[in-house]
Amino acid sequence: MGATIGLSTLRRRLNPGILPGFGLSLGFTLLYLGLIVLLPLAALAIKASGLGLSGLWAIATDPRVVASLKLSFGIALIAAGINAVFGVIVAWVLVRYDFPLKRVVDAAVDLPFALPTAVAGISLATLYAPKGWLGQITGLAGIKIAYTPIGIGIALVFIGLPFVVRTVQPVLADLEQEIEEAAATLGASRFTTITRVVLPPLIPAILTGFALAFARAVGEYGSVIFIAGNTPFVSEIAPLLIVIKLEGYDYAGATGIALVMLAISFLMLLVINLLQALGRRRFDRG
Amino acid sequence: MDIRVRHLAKEFKTFRALHGVDVDIASGELLALLGPSGSGKTTLLRVIAGLEEPTGGQVFFGDVDATSIPVRERGVGFVFQNYALFKHMTVARNIAFGLEARPRDRRPSSTAIAARVEELLDFVQLSGLGGRYPAQLSGGQRQRVALARALAVEPKVLLLDEPFGALDAKVRKELRKWLRIIHDKTGLTTIFVTHDQDEALELADRIVVLNKGLVEQIGSADDIYDRPASPFVYDFIGDAVGLDVAVQDGRAYVGNQSVPLGILLHGYGTGRLYVRPHHWQFSDAEGARLVGTVVSQRRSGSERRAEVELAPGVSFEISVMPGQEFTTGDRLGMRPQRWRLFTGDGRVFDPTVTGEPLDYEI
Numbered sequence A: 001m002g003a004t005i006g007l008s009t010l011r012r013r014l015n016p017g018i019l020p021g022f023g024l025s026l027g028f029t030l031l032y033l034g035l036i037v038l039l040p041l042a043a044l045a046i047k048a049s050g051l052g053l054s055g056l057w058a059i060a061t062d063p064r065v066v067a068s069l070k071l072s073f074g075i076a077l078i079a080a081g082i083n084a085v086f087g088v089i090v091a092w093v094l095v096r097y098d099f100p101l102k103r104v105v106d107a108a109v110d111l112p113f114a115l116p117t118a119v120a121g122i123s124l125a126t127l128y129a130p131k132g133w134l135g136q137i138t139g140l141a142g143i144k145i146a147y148t149p150i151g152i153g154i155a156l157v158f159i160g161l162p163f164v165v166r167t168v169q170p171v172l173a174d175l176e177q178e179i180e181e182a183a184a185t186l187g188a189s190r191f192t193t194i195t196r197v198v199l200p201p202l203i204p205a206i207l208t209g210f211a212l213a214f215a216r217a218v219g220e221y222g223s224v225i226f227i228a229g230n231t232p233f234v235s236e237i238a239p240l241l242i243v244i245k246l247e248g249y250d251y252a253g254a255t256g257i258a259l260v261m262l263a264i265s266f267l268m269l270l271v272i273n274l275l276q277a278l279g280r281r282r283f284d285r286g
Numbered sequence B: 001m002d003i004r005v006r007h008l009a010k011e012f013k014t015f016r017a018l019h020g021v022d023v024d025i026a027s028g029e030l031l032a033l034l035g036p037s038g039s040g041k042t043t044l045l046r047v048i049a050g051l052e053e054p055t056g057g058q059v060f061f062g063d064v065d066a067t068s069i070p071v072r073e074r075g076v077g078f079v080f081q082n083y084a085l086f087k088h089m090t091v092a093r094n095i096a097f098g099l100e101a102r103p104r105d106r107r108p109s110s111t112a113i114a115a116r117v118e119e120l121l122d123f124v125q126l127s128g129l130g131g132r133y134p135a136q137l138s139g140g141q142r143q144r145v146a147l148a149r150a151l152a153v154e155p156k157v158l159l160l161d162e163p164f165g166a167l168d169a170k171v172r173k174e175l176r177k178w179l180r181i182i183h184d185k186t187g188l189t190t191i192f193v194t195h196d197q198d199e200a201l202e203l204a205d206r207i208v209v210l211n212k213g214l215v216e217q218i219g220s221a222d223d224i225y226d227r228p229a230s231p232f233v234y235d236f237i238g239d240a241v242g243l244d245v246a247v248q249d250g251r252a253y254v255g256n257q258s259v260p261l262g263i264l265l266h267g268y269g270t271g272r273l274y275v276r277p278h279h280w281q282f283s284d285a286e287g288a289r290l291v292g293t294v295v296s297q298r299r300s301g302s303e304r305r306a307e308v309e310l311a312p313g314v315s316f317e318i319s320v321m322p323g324q325e326f327t328t329g330d331r332l333g334m335r336p337q338r339w340r341l342f343t344g345d346g347r348v349f350d351p352t353v354t355g356e357p358l359d360y361e362i
Helices: A002-014 A022-049 A052-061 A063-096 A102-108 A117-128 A133-140 A149-174 A178-185 A190-219 A222-228 A238-247 A251-283 B041-049 B091-100 B110-123 B139-152 B169-186 B197-203 B221-226 B231-236
Strands: B003-011 B016-025 B030-034 B056-061 B076-079 B157-161 B189-194 B206-211 B214-219 B241-248 B251-254 B257-260 B264-266 B268-275 B280-284 B291-300 B303-311 B314-320 B331-336 B340-343 B359-361
Touching: A022 A251, A052 A063, A052 A251, A063 A102, A063 A149, A063 A190, A063 A238, A063 A251, A117 A133, A117 A149, A117 A222, A149 A190, A149 A222, A178 A190, A178 B076, A178 B139, A190 A251, A222 A238, A238 A251, B003 B041, B016 B041, B016 B056, B016 B214, B030 B041, B030 B197, B041 B076, B041 B157, B041 B189, B041 B206, B076 B139, B091 B110, B091 B139, B110 B139, B139 B157, B139 B169, B157 B169, B169 B189, B169 B197, B189 B197, B197 B221, B206 B221, B206 B231, B214 B221, B214 B231, B231 B241, B231 B268, B241 B314, B241 B340, B257 B331, B303 B331
Parallel strands: B030 B189, B030 B206, B076 B157, B157 B189, B264 B359
Antiparallel strands: B003 B016, B003 B056, B206 B214, B241 B251, B241 B268, B251 B257, B268 B340, B280 B331, B291 B303, B291 B331, B303 B314
16 A cells, blocks of 8 residues: 555656656666666676676786787777768768768668677778788888778778767758758858868767767677787787686686776766767757 | 849759749838749749749849858748647747857857847737746747847748648737848848738738739739739639620620720730729610629628629629618619729730720731
8 A cells, every 4th residue: 555655656756748658658768777777787896896896807907908908998999089070071961961962872781780899890901901902002101001900990990880870960960951041041151161160060970970989899799800910918909808807718818907997987878878868958949 | 131032943853933033122111922733933932031942043142143052051940830849948049049159259148038038029919928838828929039039040031831821810910010020120121921812912022913923923021912914813813703705806706795994905915904892883774785783792891792693603792882782683784983904815905004005906
């Protein structure tokens, strides 16, 4: 009896409005999130807890682990940054201009989503290898791409591109072109119009795309290992180190690195979300 | 700044919006571009602004050919139907935008800009709302911000594209009066586009009626309403009935009934006779040459209207004057007091226009 009263009070307090199905859909959402997302993460935490704090600290400060984490997060950030810039340009072209084969180009943006990552990795590695088509050319300039961190960056840019394009594209399409005309009648140059009128409303979408591309890049494994060369301290990414530990039956060690990655990722996504909340406060008032 | 538009033509990929338009706009004039959708009125405004490049013809600002001057150098203030405010900027930043976007050597100091913004906020009666975002304002307030933003750069010409189109009727009427005041205070040459004839007739010094990319008539509200230059203007402005008539020896025939025209038209021809609902005179059906039957009656606002049938399939509305009482089924003798006849060969006859000779060949 007490529980029923409690539930109805709770329901009133949550104020779900008159749309029916609140209880059912919320229950489903929580169950689904619990099973699909939280349960594996909890298992990860439990497994890693066997290490103890000191064990976890030892793993987190191991020079090889630190090097791989720096590499993974550093290059993922750079790659997401590159995608944020070029993804916006691609989205701009797709929204604003009409050209032959536009639909084909539009569809091609999704290819990195569709392609098995290993296939992407092997093709990139073949292209950029010292004897590959592109590797030969950059080799002339003395730049080695495959089997270096630059190669990792290229793989991460490749897999992250669709995220930025697909999040920015609809927002850009919804942006009234009249605001650009208004800026022009007020005497603003094209550059001022882009930087002060067009880009600011796109920033939340660009940040979302950036966060998605970044999250994907941090965890990327398949496309990277073929092109990375995987030299410890130079081009060895953290996910690879986890796999190496797993193959050596060091499950605790693997989960330890995983937990550290999870914590860093969580913190970074939190910061990005906070930035977005700040942005939303400015744009969507009233 | 006076504006001259010469032989202006604009073709889009699939459609010709303007077919050679000529308009002279005097300095300080408030001009309305009026027409149905697709008449080219917005295109004309956008070409004058420089937002659209004409495919032919020229636009002169004073003596300068402005046709190839880009928008941002043309010095026009433009107000859009849907405000086109910058949503991520406060009201004050919106208004300041044009001044802040100037190159450094022509940009006023930030204190001067702030002072100008305050002055404009005051001018459009939005003092104290400079810190709000557009989303926090009502439609009428947003349009006033848009106007203040356009005025901030001290334009030579003010152009408004259906400025009140997105607002409800009451706000619209208020803003209409207010735009007249703004115009009189600034003394700017102002052109606005509207499809609302009341707005045009009430607000503008002169009205340009456009139809299918051509100018049908340019004139004052009185010219347009009392002396429509074409059947289109008659149909578009105010209520009027257009009767297809045969004209012979000074009479206009509808079926076998006829109206004396009071002018002599020799010969035989066809035309369209236009009469406004309140320009009919009624008499006994007995002995009248034009007889109609009251089919129905209704009230429309302050006025009473009756639907009258002249012949099967030929019926129209007339105004019922105070003191007149009709019953459905009444037969009325009818005679137009004022009318205009557009003959099939494109001539116009109107007995109320002074100086018309009374003898015509048709």
